Structure formats: C-alpha cells, structure tokens
Amino acid sequence: MAWTTTDLATIEAAIASGTLRVQFADRMVQYHTVTELLKARDAIKQSISTTAGNATRCTYSSFSKG
Secondary structure: OOHHHHHHHHHHHHHHHOOOOOEEEEEEEOOOOOHHHHHHHHHHHHHHHHHHHOOOOOOOOOOOOO
16 A cells, blocks of 8 residues: 555544544554554655655755855
8 A cells, every 4th residue: 555645644643632543545444552553653654755765865064164
C-alpha cells in the first residue's frame, strides 16, 4: 500500500487525541497501544520520504572572511 500525506495526518490526529482506532480509506485499523501508533507513524513517514525521493539530504555550508 502506498501511503499518502492524508494517511500521515490521520494517524497523527489519532495520536494527538489518544484514539487507537484509525480509518484509512475503506479499512479500519485498531492499534493496541500508542507505541504501535507511533511506530506506524514513523513507518508512514519513512515510506513517504522514500517515495518522494527525499530519503537523503545534503546540507552545504558556506564561509566568508568578511
């Protein structure tokens, strides 16, 4: 299943409200603990960033003598 930012927002809303039951499109998922919700959220974030091509980031620094 390809996760979307809507799915991420849904699970983050469930975490914020303390709800353990989440509906994704036509599926209802019952989590046992908030820890499971947090793990699912992290997996969805990872999936979205990998799909979007943002799996790696590069930061450049610049310096000047002035």
